[in-house]
Each structure stands twice: as structure tokens, then as C-alpha cells.
Amino acid sequence: MGRNLGSFKTRVRILGLFFLFFAGLLAGRLFFIQVSGHDFYLSKAERQYNAPYQSPPSISVRGDIYFKNKSDTLPPLTAGTVKSGFLVAVNPTLVENAEFVCGELNKIVVVDEELCVERASKKDDPFEIIAHRIEDETVKKIEALKIEGVGLYPEQWRFYPGGSLASQVLGFVGYKGDELVGRYGLENYYEDVLKGKKESLKTRASFAMSFFDLGKEILGTEILTGYDIVLTIEPSVQSFLEKKLADLVDDWDAEEAGGIIMNPKTGAIIAMAGKPDFNPNYYNEVEDISYFRNSLISDIFELGSVMKPFTMAAALDAGRIDQNTTYVDNGYVVLNGAKIENYDGKARGRAGIQDILNESLNTGAIFIMQQLGKKKFLDYFEDYGFREKTGIDLPAETSGDLSNLSSFRDVEFATASFGQGIAISPIEFTVAVASLANGGVLVRPYVVEKVSVDGVRDEITKPVVLKRVLKEETSKEITRMLVKVTDDALMGGTVKMDRYSVAAKTGTAQLPKEHEAGYYDDQSLHSFFGYGPAFDAEFVVFLYLKKPQGVRYASHTLTNPFMDIMSFLFNYYEVPPDR
Known part of the structure; x- marks a missing residue:
């Protein structure tokens, strides 16, 4: 041990003398900056290259992110990894002919020659970046130029092989000083896990780092090694969902669309997407930063008639109603001086509780709420989780808003019974739907299935049941009713699946005005939820479409995409038919 330590010290001393010798030959003017990242370069821009080479204080090896493979026997697929290379920089104080330097570089790497000349001509600035993400073969060509004042410096960048796939879930990585850090999405939420822990590493000083090849090892460099994570998201399902959402936005000239596919038994998110989105490989080119936002967890919406099954x-x-309960539908109700009508303004006369869901009767939802009572209604809606965060492992989650009910005015509870005047996040809503499908319990949603620690052991996410909100029999009964909605009422009963039972409900809601009371007559939010196979559900699907043009009802925009998604899921996962 002592001999090895002495040998180490001797090598370091020799290396130091060797370095000083070359520094003397270069008239003591070896300029070097060890940096990695745009912000760091800016902070160092006024420093001269007058320090001898030193090993970097730290190197970050960020953990990789993987998509789940549908088969646990197959390896996961890369969602995000780290690439290493170099950037090209110039020291304008050493550049004699900026046009020549930029012209030569432009023969090897694509640079904005005009901008390059501008930067290379800044005689009062010792460090200007010309190009990023230079890989090995190009490095050799630049080295061969041997142009004074041109240097190559190591850098790392995050690479997402899927491009925009699941971008609003993944987020992206950018530089903070000389470190890659997560911004948005799970890159941000799992920053400490992906960044990892400090270790020591041997590194080699190269020509590309110091303008000439020392060819010696530098010991004791500090490295941050991150842990890998495997997602619950399955890329083929994610891609299918994203294609459907993109088509919806295009077909209906809509402002945005979103969707969630979740396992109702565990809370595992199989797919989650919003459109429009972005490519995290080029996040710095995105002009509208709202594309970075995951509206499925960060925004709340008045969802409309998809709330009626929760009232029911x-x-x-x-025990306030049963299948024999009926009421007289006059087509409207007047409460606190406000007239509330069915969507079509028509009366149905005597109607049963199945009719309320089949025909999406606002008056029926109000009647059901009145049988329950305002306090009990509010208790259940709070139990569904409509005013609290779900605890999903993604940043910037928001909670629903039931504040409209604090007045206890009859009209507020009436409109809340069919999803108006209260606002819920899509992830909150999806978790609540799962309670209808899974026997009556709330589960915590999650997007990370496991964390690989030291490449040896895995920390696996265990599903969490938060609480029971409905009796198991209630879950079965509301499911039977929602299957009837799909089989008999949805699009006139034309979308019934012969081999699978599917529970579903649509919702169409007017959008509230942004800066004043009331609702827009010509702006709406369409929503749709469903699950199947209905009585042993493997999948819950939620879709929404904001501000579609030229169409009034969600049944016309979202039914076919939903049924396509369910068919894909049943086939892709080879789910046995239940009919």
C-alpha cells in the first residue's frame, strides 16, 4: 500500500515538472479553462487563460432513464442518456485573423460564420464558444488544424432517443453552472437520484482538453455517478396515445389535448401525454415555454358531465338511491334564481337513474345530489381526492378547487353535481375513476417503477392504497351502469365491443371566462373516461380536448379515439376477452 502511494506521488511530481517544462517552452502562456456548460462559461468569460492545467473538480455521470418494456423478461428501452463530447471555443486575444479561423472551422463543423467572426474578433474577451456537441472524429480534424487560439473542451449533454416521446413527463436537462441539472418533469423531480453520489475516478488529460497531449493519468478526480431509473411508461402505448392526441388537435383545430392511461389496481402510469409538446433534445429552441408544462398534473379544469358518475x-x-329510484324531469331546475337546463333543454318526464347517465341529464344529477344532501355530497367529493394532490412523483402538481362549495348555496352544489363550478386536475380525476374500477379504493399514481442502485440492486416502487372511498359493491354497481352507457347509449350503441365490456362516460363543459364571471358560449372542453375490461379493469383511460372548433359534443370528438386506444391496449397486452 505504501509503495503504491509513493509511486503515485512520484508520478504526480513528474507530471507537474513535465507540465511546467512545456509551460516554459510556451513562454508561460498556456491558457486553459476547465469548464462544462453555457452558464459556467459566461461566468468565466473575463478570466485569462493563464493558469496551469488542473484536473477538473468534478465530472457528472447522470443516471439513465428507461421506458418499461411490456414484457418483464425483455430489457427496458432507453428514454434518456448522457452523451459526451467537446465544444469548440476561441481565445480572441490569440486569434490574428478571425475570418481565416472561422473559414477553416466551417470546413469541419457547421458554424454561423458571421457570428463566429464576430465572436473571434472580441479582443477584450478571452473565451468565446463557437460550436457545441463535437464528437471524436470531428475532434481529430480540428486538432489537425493546429490553429492558435482554438481549443476543445469536454462537455456532456442529455440525449433523448425518442425525441418528443413523453417529453412532458421526462422534462429535460440543462446546465446550472458547470452541472447538468433537471428542469421540468421527472428529470427535475428525481434530480438527486439521477445526479447520484460522489466517487473518485481516473481521468486522462488529452490534447482536446489542453491544446496538447500530455498522455498522463490524472488521479483523484471527483465524479458524480447517478442512479438509473426505469419508468412505468411503455413506449409503444405512449406513442399510440400521442398519435391519437396529435390527430385530435389537427382534426378539430383544438388548442390542446391530453391523455392518461393508468393501471387502476396499482396506480402505475402506462402513458401520459399532452399536445402540443416539444423535443427535449432541442428545448432551447422552443419559443413557447408552456409546451414544457404538464397540464395533466399542473392544470385544473371544469370537466363537465364526466363528474355525474361520481355523484351517482x-x-x-x-344508500340514498337504488336502481328503482325515479324522478320527474321537467327539462330545467330553478335554484337561487338561476335556471339550470339539460344540455338540450328538453324534458324527459319520469326517468330512472340509468337514464340520467345514458342521456347525461343535468336535472337528474341535481336530483341525485339533493337526495344525498349537500354535506354528504361534499364529504364524498373530498374523499374522491378532488381537493388534494395525488402524490404522483412529478413536480408542480396542483390540487383541485372545490371552493365554490364553501358558500353552501343550492345552485353551487347543483352545478357541481354535473361538473360545473368545481375544477379538477386530470391526474386527480383519473385516480378517482380508478376507484370506480378497482373496487372502491384510491391508489397513488406513479411513473417510476424502480431505481437501479449501484447497478446491483433495484429499489422497486410498491403500489400504495391511500384509502377506501366506496364499498366494493358500489364500485360494481356503478361499473354495470357505465357499461350500459357504452353498450346502449354512446353514439347510439354503435361502438359496443363484442368481446370486451367497457365502462365509459363523456363530458362537454363550457369554458369559464378568464377575467370575469360567466362562461364562453363558443369555447368548450371535451372530456372522456373509460376503463376495461370493465369488471376486472387493467386500464383506465382519460382524454380531454380543449377548444375544438366546429363541433359541440365530446361524444363526436373523443369516442372513436377512446375506442381505438382500448382496442389497441387489449390486443397489445393480449388481454383475455370477458364476453
Whole structure:
């Protein structure tokens, strides 16, 4: 041990003398800056290259991100990894002919020659970046030029092989000083995991780092080694969902669309996407930063008639109604001086509770809420999780808004019964739908299935049941009712699946005005949820479409995409038919 340590010290001393010798030959003017990242370069821009070479204080090896493979026997697929290379920089104080330097560089790497000349001509600035992400073969060509004042410096960057796939879930990585750090998405939420822990590493000083090849090892460099993570997201399902959402935006000239596919038994997110989105490889080219935002967890919406099954389930669960319950539908109700109508303004006369869901009757939802009572109604909606965060492992989650009900005015509870006046996040809503599908419990949603620690052991996410909100029998009963909606009422009963039972409900809601009371007559939010196979559900699907043009109802925009998604899921996962 002592002999090895002495040998180490001797090598370091020799290396130091060797370095000083060359420094003397170069008239003591070896300029070097060890940097990695745009912000860091800017902070060092006024420093001269007058320090001898030193090993870098730290190197970051960020953990990789993987998509889940549908088969656990197959390896996961890369979602995000780290690439290493070099950047080209010039020291304008050493550049004699900026046009010549930039012309020569432009023969090897694509540079903006005009901008290059401008930067290379800044005689009061010792460091200007010309090009990023230079790989080995190009490095050799630049080295061969041997142009004074031109240097290559190591840098790392995050690479996402799938491009925009799951971009709003993944987020992206950018530089903070000389470190890659997560911004948005799980890159941000799992920053400490992906960044990892400090270790020591042997590194080699190269020509590309110091303008000439020392060819010696530098010991004791500090390295941050990150842990790898494997997602619950399956890339083929994610891609299929994203294609459907993109088509929806295009077909209906909509402002945005979003969707979630979740396992209702575990809370595992199989797919989550919003459109429009972005390519995290080129995040710095995105002009509208709202594309970085995951609206499925960060925004809340008045969702409309998809809330009616929750009103119905609460009253069934509390024993206030049953399948024999009826009411007289006059087509409208007046409460606190406000007239509330069915979507078509028509009366149905005496109607049963199945009719309320089949025909999406606002008056029926109000009647059910009144049988339950305002306090009990609010208790159930709070139990569904409509005013609290789900705890999903993604940043910037927001909670639903039930504040409209604090007044206890009849009209506010009436409109809330069919999804108006209260706002819910899509992830909150999806988790609540899962309670209808899974026997009546709330589960915590999650996007990371496991963390690989030291490449040896895995820390696996265990599904968490948060609480029971409905009796198991209530879950089965509301599911039976929603299957009837799909089989008999949705698009006139034309979308019934012969081999699978599917529970579903649509919602069409007017969008509230942004800076004043009331709602827009010509702006709407379409929503759709469903799950299947209905009585042993493997998948919950939620879709929304904001501001579609030229169409009034969600049944016309979202039914076919939903049924396509369900068919794909049943086939892709080879789910046995239940009919």
C-alpha cells in the first residue's frame, strides 16, 4: 500500500515538472479553462487563460432513464442518456485573423460564420464558444488544424432517443453552472437520484482538453455517478396515445389535448401525454415555454358531465338511491334564481337513474345530489381526492378547487353535481375513476417503477392504497351502469365491443371566462373516461380536448379515439376477452 502511494506521488511530481517544462517552452502562456456548460462559461468569460492545467473538480455521470418494456423478461428501452463530447471555443486575444479561423472551422463543423467572426474578433474577451456537441472524429480534424487560439473542451449533454416521446413527463436537462441539472418533469423531480453520489475516478488529460497531449493519468478526480431509473411508461402505448392526441388537435383545430392511461389496481402510469409538446433534445429552441408544462398534473379544469358518475356512486354508496329510484324531469331546475337546463333543454318526464347517465341529464344529477344532501355530497367529493394532490412523483402538481362549495348555496352544489363550478386536475380525476374500477379504493399514481442502485440492486416502487372511498359493491354497481352507457347509449350503441365490456362516460363543459364571471358560449372542453375490461379493469383511460372548433359534443370528438386506444391496449397486452 505504501509503495503504491509513493509511486503515485512520484508520478504526480513528474507530471507537474513535465507540465511546467512545456509551460516554459510556451513562454508561460498556456491558457486553459476547465469548464462544462453555457452558464459556467459566461461566468468565466473575463478570466485569462493563464493558469496551469488542473484536473477538473468534478465530472457528472447522470443516471439513465428507461421506458418499461411490456414484457418483464425483455430489457427496458432507453428514454434518456448522457452523451459526451467537446465544444469548440476561441481565445480572441490569440486569434490574428478571425475570418481565416472561422473559414477553416466551417470546413469541419457547421458554424454561423458571421457570428463566429464576430465572436473571434472580441479582443477584450478571452473565451468565446463557437460550436457545441463535437464528437471524436470531428475532434481529430480540428486538432489537425493546429490553429492558435482554438481549443476543445469536454462537455456532456442529455440525449433523448425518442425525441418528443413523453417529453412532458421526462422534462429535460440543462446546465446550472458547470452541472447538468433537471428542469421540468421527472428529470427535475428525481434530480438527486439521477445526479447520484460522489466517487473518485481516473481521468486522462488529452490534447482536446489542453491544446496538447500530455498522455498522463490524472488521479483523484471527483465524479458524480447517478442512479438509473426505469419508468412505468411503455413506449409503444405512449406513442399510440400521442398519435391519437396529435390527430385530435389537427382534426378539430383544438388548442390542446391530453391523455392518461393508468393501471387502476396499482396506480402505475402506462402513458401520459399532452399536445402540443416539444423535443427535449432541442428545448432551447422552443419559443413557447408552456409546451414544457404538464397540464395533466399542473392544470385544473371544469370537466363537465364526466363528474355525474361520481355523484351517482356517492348516492348509491350512501344508500340514498337504488336502481328503482325515479324522478320527474321537467327539462330545467330553478335554484337561487338561476335556471339550470339539460344540455338540450328538453324534458324527459319520469326517468330512472340509468337514464340520467345514458342521456347525461343535468336535472337528474341535481336530483341525485339533493337526495344525498349537500354535506354528504361534499364529504364524498373530498374523499374522491378532488381537493388534494395525488402524490404522483412529478413536480408542480396542483390540487383541485372545490371552493365554490364553501358558500353552501343550492345552485353551487347543483352545478357541481354535473361538473360545473368545481375544477379538477386530470391526474386527480383519473385516480378517482380508478376507484370506480378497482373496487372502491384510491391508489397513488406513479411513473417510476424502480431505481437501479449501484447497478446491483433495484429499489422497486410498491403500489400504495391511500384509502377506501366506496364499498366494493358500489364500485360494481356503478361499473354495470357505465357499461350500459357504452353498450346502449354512446353514439347510439354503435361502438359496443363484442368481446370486451367497457365502462365509459363523456363530458362537454363550457369554458369559464378568464377575467370575469360567466362562461364562453363558443369555447368548450371535451372530456372522456373509460376503463376495461370493465369488471376486472387493467386500464383506465382519460382524454380531454380543449377548444375544438366546429363541433359541440365530446361524444363526436373523443369516442372513436377512446375506442381505438382500448382496442389497441387489449390486443397489445393480449388481454383475455370477458364476453
